[in-house]
Amino acid sequence: MNNIGNVADKFYTAFVMLDYKAMNSCYSPDAVFSDPVFGILQGKEITSMWEMLCNTAKDFSVSFHQVAKDDDYYTYKWVANYTFSKTGRRVVNTVTSYLHVQNNLITEQTDEFSFYKWSRQALGSTGLLFGWSSVIKNKVRKNARNNLEVFMKKSKK
DSSP states (O other): OOOOSSHHHHHHHHHHTTOHHHHHTTEEEEEEEEETTTEEEETHHHHHHHHHHHHHOOSOEEEEEEEEEETTEEEEEEEEEEEETTTTEEEEEEEEEEEEEETTEEEEEEEEOOHHHHHHHHHTHHHHHHTTSHHHHHHHHHHHHHHHHHHHHHHTO
């Protein structure tokens, strides 16, 4: 059951609703984020990423649950179901998220998932054949970062 007893639950509850404003209010201004697609993001890059992803989400749903809590560290599992906009392919991505919370704000977040499994779903045969390679991973990351930069320029973030 999802209760809104901490900032991490607030973040994921907002994510279910694609409410990027509520999600972004959960971050410290100097927060650091990383995942296999975007790499390392900081501050405004993080909040812009969530705004961009929430605004472009197609056929999206997410479920989540807290796995562990140790002092200011939280571990969550979440599963996103969506249509990948570049290929129109259906993706079910299972993510483990590690969050560090201070003063009721997320200061660090590391999302981990199998890039190869994701790429097979999102990219089809290219992902199946080459999704394990650094060439594909770097290409996907470069594309994601470029999309974020364009979004931030348009939004003047």
